[in-house]
Amino acid sequence: MTTQGKAKIRITHAEPLGQGARLLRLERADGAALGFAGGQYVIINTGVTLPGGKLAKRAYSLLSSDAEQRAVEIAVKRIGAGPGSNVLSDIAVGGELEWSGPWGKLRLPDGFSGRALVVATDTGITAALGIARGAAAAGAERLDLLWLVESDAYFVSERFVRDRLPAAAHLSIASGFPPVGHPERPARAAAIAGELFAAGPCDAILCAGDGAVLYPLRDRLVSLGAPEGGVLLESFFNNPLKKSA
Ligand SMILES: Cc1cc2nc3c(=O)[nH]c(=O)nc-3n(C[C@H](O)[C@H](O)[C@H](O)COP(=O)(O)OP(=O)(O)OC[C@H]3O[C@@H](n4cnc5c(N)ncnc54)[C@H](O)[C@@H]3O)c2cc1C
Numbered sequence: 001m002t003t004q005g006k007a008k009i010r011i012t013h014a015e016p017l018g019q020g021a022r023l024l025r026l027e028r029a030d031g032a033a034l035g036f037a038g039g040q041y042v043i044i045n046t047g048v049t050l051p052g053g054k055l056a057k058r059a060y061s062l063l064s065s066d067a068e069q070r071a072v073e074i075a076v077k078r079i080g081a082g083p084g085s086n087v088l089s090d091i092a093v094g095g096e097l098e099w100s101g102p103w104g105k106l107r108l109p110d111g112f113s114g115r116a117l118v119v120a121t122d123t124g125i126t127a128a129l130g131i132a133r134g135a136a137a138a139g140a141e142r143l144d145l146l147w148l149v150e151s152d153a154y155f156v157s158e159r160f161v162r163d164r165l166p167a168a169a170h171l172s173i174a175s176g177f178p179p180v181g182h183p184e185r186p187a188r189a190a191a192i193a194g195e196l197f198a199a200g201p202c203d204a205i206l207c208a209g210d211g212a213v214l215y216p217l218r219d220r221l222v223s224l225g226a227p228e229g230g231v232l233l234e235s236f237f238n239n240p241l242k243k244s245a
Pocket of ligand 1: 041056058059060074075076077082083084086122123126127180234237
């Protein structure tokens, strides 16, 4: 049975991924399937009450293949003293939390065929992996994945990504990308992604990660000929449409 909405999830496996990142395998406590498509995310209620009295609920994209709907995987980067990432970095195997989902429109459309370009910055690689791993089943003939990231130690490693990518996906990593907040990031992203876009017609463009980079990038790709409305974005942070994250 597939049920969208709130449920309890159990941590069934956890492993460290280098400095300050952790892979978690999750299953619904009632054993139901999630019914997600690659690129979608879940919202986890961390149980932490924020100073204003609200519960800290945080989104995490599913990086596992949507061919498996019961045991799913997320990767979490610890962000300073942030409540969500710290709870998930420390929770024990067997622990349970409440979640809701799957949510999100960052996915290949039903009946898709052709070339997909996926651009990820920073932790956005999780959503990109989810999309890439479901791409062949979703109808993609070719998928180019560009990851803009500071270094191999920033989050998951290049090896982690390559081990999970289907052979048909083409991965380019712009390692040495300036750190989050650096003013040159938008222009650098536009130059690198613009080159990939120019390499051939794209039928879908999907972007995940830093909103401060991805919104200007979408404008740039539209100015280069990408169809308006044909570039999908998921801001993991720095979402210009939100007053606070
Ligand atoms: C759709 C979606 C999918 C996401 N998927 C993932 C995922 O797969 N893995 C993951 O680790 N995180 C992911 N995130 C980010 C996650 O939801 C939290 O924002 C993050 O874990 C920090 O939460 P926190 O409570 O620890 O810190 P908070 O106190 O909430 O965060 C502190 C600040 O850091 C910002 N921030 C979040 N991530 C980063 C980053 N990488 N670099 C710099 N600043 C950042 C937040 O927006 C906030 O302004 C996703 C976010 C969204 C919206």
